[in-house]
Amino acid sequence: MKYGVIGAGAMGYRYGVMLQENAGMTVDFIDTWQPNIDQVRKQGGVSVARDHENRHIVPINIYTPEEYTGHPDVWIIFKKQMQLAAELKRDQAAGLFHDDQYVFSAMNGLGHFEKIAQYFPKENIVCGTAMIATRLDGPANVDFMGAKNTEDMHMARYNNAEPNSQVQAIFDDFTKAGLGPAFAPEWQGMCMSKVVFNAVTNTLCTMFEMQMGQFIEYEGVRAMSEQLFNEAFDACERAGIHLIETRQQEVDSVITVSKAYKYHYPSMYQDFSKGRPTEVDYINGYIAKIGREHDYVCRTHEFVVHEVHMAEMMRKYHHPAPQA
Ligand SMILES: NC(=O)C1=CN([C@@H]2O[C@H](COP(=O)(O)OP(=O)(O)OC[C@H]3O[C@@H](n4cnc5c(N)ncnc54)[C@H](OP(=O)(O)O)[C@@H]3O)[C@@H](O)[C@H]2O)C=CC1
Numbered sequence: 174m175k176y177g178v179i180g181a182g183a184m185g186y187r188y189g190v191m192l193q194e195n196a197g198m199t200v201d202f203i204d205t206w207q208p209n210i211d212q213v214r215k216q217g218g219v220s221v222a223r224d225h226e227n228r229h230i231v232p233i234n235i236y237t238p239e240e241y242t243g244h245p246d247v248w249i250i251f252k253k254q255m256q257l258a259a260e261l262k263r264d265q266a267a268g269l270f271h272d273d274q275y276v277f278s279a280m281n282g283l284g285h286f287e288k289i290a291q292y293f294p295k296e297n298i299v300c301g302t303a304m305i306a307t308r309l310d311g312p313a314n315v316d317f318m319g320a321k322n323t324e325d326m327h328m329a330r331y332n333n334a335e336p337n338s339q340v341q342a343i344f345d346d347f348t349k350a351g352l353g354p355a356f357a358p359e360w361q362g363m364c365m366s367k368v369v370f371n372a373v374t375n376t377l378c379t380m381f382e383m384q385m386g387q388f389i390e391y392e393g394v395r396a397m398s399e400q401l402f403n404e405a406f407d408a409c410e411r412a413g414i415h416l417i418e419t420r421q422q423e424v425d426s427v428i429t430v431s432k433a434y435k436y437h438y439p440s441m442y443q444d445f446s447k448g449r450p451t452e453v454d455y456i457n458g459y460i461a462k463i464g465r466e467h468d469y470v471c472r473t474h475e476f477v478v479h480e481v482h483m484a485e486m487m488r489k490y491h492h493p494a495p496q497a
């Protein structure tokens with residue numbers, strides 16, 4: 174199958190390069206960040222390392238939306254939440270989207286599938302979550318964090334139907350690529366399971382400018398995680414959303430995932446340290462919104478949203494440390 178990746182950032186490169194190198198798929202990348210495109214063209218591809226080692230150039234095809242004339246079978250979308258609406262509008266205007274295409278996204282936070290559904294039929298949308306850590310260290314320069322074969326992701330159709338042949342083919346390609354997919358029975362609970370995880374790790378690591386391994390050095394991590402998870406689960410229960418993990422499994426995975434990715438700064442910190450807006454409104458803010466809609470105030474999540482925005486504001490007075 175032919176894939177088109179919209180958003181040649183950390184995760185777009187991760188999925189595209191693994192599909193191209195390990196599964197032998199044809200992949201085209203679409204991006205709007207000109208220094209990124211220029212750097213790919215200058216160095217003959219994207220520079221890829223794994224855990225800081227074995228850095229090499231992987232030749233890739235990259236285009237702006239307006240340059241692109243191809244017709245992939247599947248689009249993979251990895252933009253930041255706040256970039257998505259403008260990106261989809263620009264891609265549509267450039268004639269990129271066609272009715273026969275499928276679309277997959279494993280962005281963090283929630284709110285993106287409603288936007289994607291404005292351009293694609295519901296049955297062609299495949300929702301995903303990725304417990305896969307990747308750093309974008311500069312234009313066309315990525316670092317895949319974690320040992321090979323630890324990649325772990327979930328997928329479910331946006332209409333919650335059983336996989337049809339096209340969705341199964343995507344799953345098989347992701348398996349061959351080494352992305353470690355598993356099907357989940359239902360998209361919303363699957364996605365919320367990742368949102369609540371990111372509402373702990375991404376947010377706390379960002380505010381305290383920590384790698385995940387440093388974060389779990391603190392003895393109060395379990396207690397802090399439990400407080401945030403309990404509030405999020407209580408809100409989800411009132412909203413009738415059933416997560417695919419239990420509260421205890423979420424707390425345990427904060428520890429195990431942070432150990433596995435001990436040198437990773439969550440993607441939120443990558444934005445924070447570069448002076449860009451963070452996705453906090455789509456993560457803790459999304460949980461808080463679900464709570465409010467169901468007469469339950471998620472006080473800690475609402476407070477944490479303010480804290481992250483306050484930390485963002487403070488960047489005009491002192492600069493966060495760059496990623497080590
Ligand atoms: N990184 C990770 O480990 C993980 C990330 N995710 C999620 O995946 C989604 C995509 O994240 P990720 O791949 O990390 O995002 P990136 O920030 O690496 O890339 C997204 C886009 O941002 C733009 N961009 C990136 N850096 C800069 C910069 N310095 N200046 C200007 N533009 C820049 C580029 O597009 P353009 O200029 O065209 O806008 C790029 O295509 C998010 O929802 C994230 O939460 C999920 C799991 C893990």
Ligand SMILES: CC(C)(CO)C(=O)C(=O)O
Nearest residue numbers: 304305306374439440441
């Ligand atoms: C890798 C992981 C799971 C860390 O929280 C992530 O989702 C991110 O960096 O945004």
